[in-house]
Amino acid sequence: MVKEKKISIIGTGNMGKAIVRGLVESKASVPQNIICSDISDDLLESVKSKYGVLTTKNNIHAIKASEIVIYSVKPQILGSVLKETASCLDMSRLIISVAAGVPLAAIQSCVNKKLRVIRAMPNIACFVNEGATAIAAGENTYKDDIRIARAVFDSTGKTIFIQEILMDSVTGLSGSGPSYIFLIIDAMADAGVKMGLSRKDALFLSGQTILGAAKIFMETGEHPGQLKDKVTSPGGTSIAGIHALEKGRLRDTLINAVQAATNRSKELGEIMIKNFSDN
Numbered sequence: 001m002v003k004e005k006k007i008s009i010i011g012t013g014n015m016g017k018a019i020v021r022g023l024v025e026s027k028a029s030v031p032q033n034i035i036c037s038d039i040s041d042d043l044l045e046s047v048k049s050k051y052g053v054l055t056t057k058n059n060i061h062a063i064k065a066s067e068i069v070i071y072s073v074k075p076q077i078l079g080s081v082l083k084e085t086a087s088c089l090d091m092s093r094l095i096i097s098v099a100a101g102v103p104l105a106a107i108q109s110c111v112n113k114k115l116r117v118i119r120a121m122p123n124i125a126c127f128v129n130e131g132a133t134a135i136a137a138g139e140n141t142y143k144d145d146i147r148i149a150r151a152v153f154d155s156t157g158k159t160i161f162i163q164e165i166l167m168d169s170v171t172g173l174s175g176s177g178p179s180y181i182f183l184i185i186d187a188m189a190d191a192g193v194k195m196g197l198s199r200k201d202a203l204f205l206s207g208q209t210i211l212g213a214a215k216i217f218m219e220t221g222e223h224p225g226q227l228k229d230k231v232t233s234p235g236g237t238s239i240a241g242i243h244a245l246e247k248g249r250l251r252d253t254l255i256n257a258v259q260a261a262t263n264r265s266k267e268l269g270e271i272m273i274k275n276f277s278d279n
Contacts (some may be wrong), residue, residue, distance in 0.1 A: 001144075002028050002151045008066035010059050010071035010081060012038040012047050018126040019070060023157035024051045025082065025129075029155075037062040059085050068094045075099040075268075079110050079276045086111045094145050096120055096152070100175065101268040104138045104164055106276040116141045118149040121170050122156065124178045131157030132174040136164035151229055168269065172262030180257055185210060 007029060009016045018246050020036065023029040031052035037059045038044050048063040056062050063069050073081050082089075088094060089111055089244040096118045099105055117138035123259040125131045133153040135147050139278055150159045155208045162170065192202030245248055 002068075003030060003033070005029070005068050007034050007068045007070065008062035009036045009070045010062060010085070011035065011071065012036045012043045013072065013209070014127065015122065016070075016072035017043075017047055018131070018151065018156055019072065020047055020051050020053060022126065023052070023128060023152065026155040028151060034060045035065055039242065058133055062087050063088045066093065068152070070076060070098065070152070072095045072098050074273065075102050078102055082107065082110045086113070089115055091116060091140070094118065094141075094148060094187040096149055098122055100171065101265055102276075103269050104136070106128070106273045108138070110272070110276045115141055116145050118145060119164060119167065120153060121167055121175055122151060123174050124175055125155040126141065128161045129156055133157060133159045134167060134170040134174070135159055135161050136167050145221075148234070167260050168265040171265040172258045172260075175265075176261040180254065181210060
């Protein structure tokens with residue numbers, strides 16, 4: 001579905017490079033069908049030498065040579081890049097934006113023309129091919145566009161399709177979620193150090209434990225409550241630890257964290273719509 005398509009990636013920073021790696025290493029696409037654009041010679045040389053893709057510093061040249069256009073630039077500059085390239089955007093191309101917090105309405109208002117636009121919210125785990133990406137479609141997209149977008153991001157992890165109204169919730173949960181887990185890893189390691197482990201060993205055990213627990217959950221499909229019950233024997237160590245977590249209101253704290261991040265995402269989205277409309 002994607003392999004025969006010409007793809008341009010506008011912006012080859014961390015996320016752009018992660019998409020290239022996913023597409024090439026999973027064989028979802030082939031290097032000669034991918035053209036990357038960026039203002040940095042170093043970034044272009046890096047992605048070209050490592051993955052064999054085509055490169056250019058000319059965004060319009062990249063877009064004209066492609067059927068799928070992925071905007072992987074910072075949200076603050078997406079508006080200017082869209083205006084620069086608007087003349088070569090039309091219904092013949094699928095447009096995918098991974099700019100965090102930029103709603104489809106902002107993109108449409110910026111280019112002021114009918115387009116097939118997909119909004120994607122990947123997270124940092126795409127860098128290790130374990131990304132969680134939510135896909136939302138604009139009103140002019142076709143069913144195949146959604147399948148294509150999912151195929152692109154399935155090469156960097158796993159995807160879900162949602163209504164755009166839920167994208168802020170995705171940002172609060174999986175978009176910001178890795179930062180919560182990093183904090184938990186660090187906190188668990190601190191606990192290990194307090195109990196006598198070296199920092200190195202405590203960090204390793206903390207990270208590997210979270211990785212292993214997540215893998216069990218994803219591969220078994222069992223509810224996390226059921227899995228929790230399997231490791232909490234009566235009067236044992238795990239139930240003592242869980243009791244301490246419940247006393248510390250871990251659930252409440254995590255719920256509040258996701259809610260706060262979701263609300264902030266909504267605020268930033270409203271600012272983006274206003275800024276794109278004003279420019």
